[in-house]
Amino acid sequence: MSKEVLFKALRHEDNERAPWVPFSGVHSGKLKGYSAIEVLQDGDKLLESILEVNKVYSPDGQPVIFDLQVEAEILGCELTWVNDSPPMVKTHPLAEEAKIPCDCTIPTGIEGRLPMILDVMKKAKAKIGNTTALYGLVCGPFTLASHLRGTDIFLDMYEDEDYVKDLLEYSRKVCDKMACLYIEAGMDIIGFVDPLVSQISPEHFEEFLHKPYFELFESLRNKKVFSSLFVCGDATKNIEVMCKTNPDNISIDENIDIKEAKKITDKYNITIGGNIQLTITMLHGSQQANMKAAIDIIDQCGIKNLIVSPGCDMPYATPIENPIAISQAVRNFEESKEMVKGFDTSLDLAGIDVELIDYDKLDKPLIELYTLDSASCAACGYMLNAVKDIQDEIGDLFDYVEYKFTVKENIARCMKIGVKNLPSLYINGKLYWSSLIPNRNELINAIKEVRNAKNI
Structure with missing residues (x-):
């Protein structure tokens, strides 16, 4: 059975090929002509879309739903809904008061969208569960705590450690x-998706997250x-401390060098998953580029302890032929490798001329946010929120703009400026934070320093 290839990888056994897991969240709805809102709120449309992914992409494993806001919505966060990505958290119930919710608020299965999700999971299991491993994706503890508390949690980690541990x-x-x-x-596999782990240090991970994760994986x-x-994000520094929590698998995105990361995960006999580029390759690339991306990962990492997958939730508008090409590559490796031999996979940005800003002529400091997409990437959204959160206090002292990597012109801009990781925050053309969310005081001080340096 197809799912047995994935199970072998997770059991750290020798395998006949690398397993293929398309993390198709809202993109699954695109296959049937449904918006993100429809596929995340309508059980019949969600099930129909899941089955279409299974038929078209021939996965060894797949998620039923990819939405990190399910738990947050149940616990009182208001959401902002859009048609082409999962919702984003709009309000944080604990933003004004550092308290711990009562255990009576822990979901039981009847709250929010859970009845619909659980029903679809059972139906998907009955229809495709014999051949395909199904993932139940849960919002990880740190990202969930951030949804509840907001960006203040990063300051809390320094000023109120006990509160953070309790939360x-x-x-x-x-x-x-x-x-x-x-x-x-x-569900066969439970994945804790915790994008904001990339925003903290290994020391903070060990202090705050080792215990909860170790207990979750033991359970x-x-x-x-x-x-x-x-x-998600550049969690390179945290790969080893993540391994010490003893999961069966660690999945990473394109910000991390998978070959180097696998040296660490292999040391702990943990399977690594990833990390095909979401925008440059899957959204904007050709079939050949997607095929070669999968082949390159297998060539770098070998088959054992490897899962080939996108770096995160696939973009909604990903062309159907690209995941098909990846499926072909993992199932017919040698033949596919020969097909793309010598193929140039670089993204065609010809004709896109990006004009850089003359910062010396600006009346105010300009914050430039380079994101994957703040509407779909949690770390990107929180970096944007860090900027929005100080607008009431010093909003007249700076301007800001977001450049989303989903747009080709912004990809060209990132390359021209030399942006290495997403999200990144620049002020007047200088990198201040790369794949790290500043707290309120740090950001305000940085803006004031730029103003003072320019005598504004």
């Missing part, structure tokens, strides 16, 4: 309950269910 313990309980509900609904192991830790 993360509450988040762990929510994660554990969500995992139990998804296992009961038939899943006792239930004989596979586990995954999915992080």
Whole structure:
């Protein structure tokens, strides 16, 4: 069975080929002509879309839903909905008061969209579960705590460590309950998706996140269910401390060198997953470029302890032929390798002329945010929110603009300026934070320093 190839990878056994897992969230709706809102709120449309992904992309494993706001919505966060990406958290219930929610608020399965999601999971299990491994994706404890508290959690980590630990313990309980509900609904693999892990140091990870994650993975192991830790952004510095929490799999995005990361995960006998580029390759690239991306990953990493997948949730508008090409590459490796031999996979940006800003002529400091897309990338959204959060206090002292990597012109701009990681925050053309969210005081001080240097 196809799913057995994935299970072998997660059991760290020798394999006949690399398994293929398309993280198709809202993109699954695109295959059937449904918007992100429709596919995340309508069970019939979600199921129809999942089955279409299974038919067209021939996955060894696939998620039922990819939405990191399910838990947040249940716990009181207001969401902003758009048609081509998952919703984003709009309000944070704990932003005004550092408190711990009561355990009585932990989901039981009847709240929010959970009844719809659990129903679809059971139906998907009955229809494709014999051949395809199904993922239940849960918002990880740190990102969930950030949804509840807002960007102040980064300052709390320095000023109120006990509060952060208590909030993360509450988040762990929510994660554990969500995992139990998804296992009961038939999910084979529980993945904790925690994009904001890339925004903290290894020391903070060990202090605040080692214990909750170790306990979560031990709980899943006792239930004989596979586990995954999915992080976005440049989490290179945290790969080893993540390994020490003992998951079966760590999945990474394009910000991380997968060959170097696998040297660490292999040391701990953990399967690595990733990390095909979402925009340059999957959204804007050709079939050949996608095929070669998968081949390059396999060539770099070998087959054992590897899962080939996108770096994160696939963009909504990903052309259908690109995931098909990846599926072809993993299933017919040698033949596909010969097909793209010598093929130039670089993105064609011919004719796109980017004019850089003359910062000396600006009346105010300009914050430039280079993001994957703040509407779909949690770390990008929180970096944007860090800027928005200081507008009431000093909004007249600076301007800001976001350049989303989903737009070809912005890709050209990133290359011209030399942006290495997303998200990144520049002020007047100088890099201040790369794949790291500044706290309120740091950002305000940086803006004032730029103003003072220019005598504004």
